[in-house]
Amino acid sequence: MSAPVENRIAITLPDGSSRELETGATGLDLARSIGEGLARAAVAVQVNGGDTQDLRLPLADGDAVRIITSRDEEALGVLRHSAAHVLAEAVVARYPGTKVTIGPAIEAGFYYDFDFPEGTVINDEALAQLEKDMKHLVKQGRKWDRWEVTRDEALEHFRSAGEQYKVELIEGLPADEPITFYRQGEFTDLCRGPHVQDAKGMKAIKLTSTAGAYWRGDSTREQLTRIYGTAFFSKEDLATHLANLERAKLNDHRLLGTKLDLFSFDPVSPGSPFWHPRGLNIWNAITEMWREEHGRRGYQEVKTPILYKPELWKKSGHWDAYKDGMFFTELDEDGHQFGLKPMNCPAHATLIKTRRLSYRDLPVRMNEQGLVHRFEASGVLHGLMRVRHITQDDAHIFCAPDQVLDEVTSTLAFVRDLMQLFGFDDYTMELSTRPDKAIGDDALWEKAEAALAEALVRNDLPYTLNPGDGAFYGPKIDFHVRDSMGRTWQCGTIQLDYNMAQPERFDITYAGEDNEEHEVVVIHRALLGSMERFIGILLEHYGGEFPLWMAPEQVRVLPVADRHNDYAREVVAALRERRLRAELDDRTESVGRKVRDAGMQRTPIVLVVGDAEAEGRTVTVNRRGDDAKPTISLDELVEQVSTEVAERRLSDHVAQALRADATEA
RNA sequence: GCCCUCUUAGCUCAGUGGUAGAGCACUUCCAUGGUAAGGAAGGGGUCAUCGGUUCAAAUCCGAUAGAGGGCUCCA
Known part of the structure; x- marks a missing residue:
């Protein structure tokens, strides 16, 4: 690799190779230097691992550049942001006088917020019409021009157009930030970009819904109309996306919870589920597994109170940030007030303080299904996904600084093993680093961040960096799983904490080999997140089909006629003897009806017993997702089922359901 | 919490000012059945709650509670 000559810059590509370009060359120039085909397919560039950037921006000497094409995930965001501009163009053409505001790409598409003229109604027909308009514009051909303007030019442009929201945005921009305009067709917008070069790739557009939204998210400001839509590079991708949305509606855990008789809610305790017997069976199966897996990994389970005096959180430092989100009791006769804990950390810290720790004790791994309460605003409660009564699968690992790497490594392996057990094969990690207002010295932070990154590498887990998003007391890793409908959920979290053990907090120390006092490092971690939410996620992921080991009812026994009830009861008893969840359906109904209801x-396994079975002490096995109906001996059946449950296999019918749902994202 | 919408039988839902309906579920009876709904009869609701308008309110108005969607993704 030679040093750049004058008027030349050197650019590094992801494969490690280097290219020389003229000074001032853009991402587009770079793509063109590789090939015209790539230049046409390019959507944006990623420079030095940062955000996506417009192809028309100049590159600098030494930049590491990745060219993003429609095949890359980031390209969708660029496409959708451009689609939002096309929507705005369509809207101002059809509804003159509409004021435009902002229109970003979001996770599953894009939106644009408009201030429509008084009395405008955007109903389904209007949405369909706008979608047609957008497709028409795309067909006409749209290219995006980008140029920089001065602040005064920008203000003048939007003031004369009466676009007060844009004026407000410009006025709020930092003085040193360059202001750029993008124009496609008749529509010019203040925009940071990037945008696609032209709309040719915008093969599939769908406007999905409208909603009210406040300007700048402020409920005292103007109420705007938000139009949601999505866009893809291919019609097939859009069709998959829409099918996933449909399936998500059918697999809504709230509907399944009612249909499968798992849980319910009542106005007497908003945001707190009532677990029905069948739902609690799922919960208990998970808990049993969770206990075993923690015990195997050297955790010790504890149970701590849910009521505390506020002094606890004043000590932990949570008070100021959390007190508004907590529930409190009235004052008792001695003038004490108690709060319901919103997190378990201070409780575990209190517990560990009863021990005099030696380096020989470390690490101490303390796990609890900790019941916490958070006063979530009534408008954000959502089935099991957002509740006020939360059972966290929490743990705190108290360790010496040189144990952090090993502990994080094994915790990551733990969370990955668990997710695979549940059939989540697609997951991503996010490493969040030191925020602006962090405590502790830089060297400690660097060491902590390096330990987390090293642990990810050791587990062969790819991750994305989320700079500055760590907690004030330490960096963290978040575990995101992708469900069968392509949505991602944050479940596990691993946080390093150098704060809790400090003398002014809980002052948790251990006697080292040197007989000196040392502060412990605390690792906070949850694997599933909360039991409530995780079961909600599982319900939607599986579409209500549970692997045998978790199924609310594992086996249902159907006698053909009343005279087979006695034998059927024996079958149920034999299964229950092995702690299997078996039920008898002795209603006076036809076999067909009972099979249907099961x-x-x-129900994963349905056993039919009639004359032949009672005679030979056998059962005819109907396995969910399998058309074969073998008749086998009762003893054999009990063994088979016990083994499958003990091994916690992801049952075939569930694997099938997940495959059927799998998206090609 | 704020905006919009909704709340009718255990569940899913019809019912737009004239006195409450369907399907499923439930109970009883008949049928004793071999793989996705056998037949008949029956019970069940102060229409979320409170207040108002009206000769008359599930229906119109207001308040309260709960639920659903949105309010976080930034030119």
Whole structure:
């Protein structure tokens, strides 16, 4: 690799190779230097691992550049942001006098907020019409021009157009930030970019819904109309996305919870689920597994109170940030007030303080299904996904600084093993680093961040960096899983904490080999997040089909006629003897009817017993997702089922359901 | 919490000023059945709650509670 000559810059590509370009060359120039085809397919560039950037921006000497094409995930965001501009163009053409505001790409598409003229109604027909308009504009051909303007030019442009929201945005921009305009067709917008070069790739557009939104998210400001939509590079991708949305509606855990008789809610305790017997069976199966897996990994389970005096959180430092989100009791006769804990950390810290720790004790791994309460605003409660009564699968690992790497490494392996057990094969990690207002010295932070990164590498887990998003007391890793409908959920989290053990907090120290006092490092971690939410996620992921080991009802026994009830009861008893969840359906109904009802409840195994079975002490096995109906001996059946449950296999019918749902994202 | 919408039988839902309906579920009876709904009869609701308008309110108005969607993704 030679040093750049004058008027030349050197650019590094992801494969490690280097290219020389003229000074001032843009991302587009770079793509063109590689090939015309790539230049046409390019959507944006990623420079030095940062955000996506417009192809028309000049590159600098030494930049590491990745060219993003429609095949890359980031390209969708660029496409959708451009689609938002096309929507705005369509809207101002059809509804003159509409004021435009902002229109970003979001996770599953884009939106644009408009201030429509008084009395404008955007209903489904209007949405369909706008979608047609957008497609028409794309067909006409749209290219994006980009140029920089001065602040005064920008203000003048939007003031004369009466676009007060844009004026407000410009006025709020830092003085040193360059202001750029983008124009496609008749529509010019203040925009940071990037945008696609032209709309040719915008093969599939769909406007999905409208909603009210406040200007700048401020409920005292103007109420705007938000139009949601999505866009893809291919019609197939859009069709998959829409099918996933449909399936998500059918697999809504709130509907399944009612249909499968798992849990319910009542106005007497908003945001707190009532677990029905069948739902609690799922919970208990998970808990049993969770206990075993923690015990195997050297954790010790504890149980701590839910009521505390506020002094606890004043000590932990949570008070100021959390007190508004907590529940409190009235004052008791001695003038004490108690709060319901919103997190378990201070409780575990209190517990560990009862021990005099030696380096020989470390690490101490303390796990608890900790019941916490958070006063979530009534408008954000959502089934099991957002509750006020939260059972966290929490743990705190108290260790010496030189144990952090090993502990994080094994915790990552733990969370990955668990997610695979549940059939989550697609997951991503996010490493969040030191925020602006962090405590502790730089060297400690660097060491902590390096330890987390090293642990990710050791587990062969790819991750994205989220700079500055760590907690004030330490960096963290978040574990995101992708469900069968392509949505991602943050479940596990691993946080390093150098704050809690400090003398002014809980002062947790251990006697080292040197017989000196040392502060412990605390690792906070949750693997599933909360039991409530995780079961909600599982319900939607599986579409109500549970692997045998978790199924609310594992086996249902159907006698053909009343005279087979006695034998059927024996079958149920034999299964229950092995701690299997078996039920008898002795209603005076036809076999067809009972088979149907068992199917509706997603029972994985249905046994039919009639004359032949009672005679030979056998059962005819209906396995969910399998058309074969073998008749086998009762003893054999009990063994088979016990083994499958003990091994916690992801049952075939569930694997099938997940495959059927799998998206090609 | 704020905006919009909704709340009718255990569940899913019809019912737009004239006195409450369907399907499923439930109970009883008949049928004793071999793989996704056998037949018949029956019970069940102060229409979320409170207040108002009206000769008359599930229906119109207001308040309260709960639920659903949105309010976080920034030119």
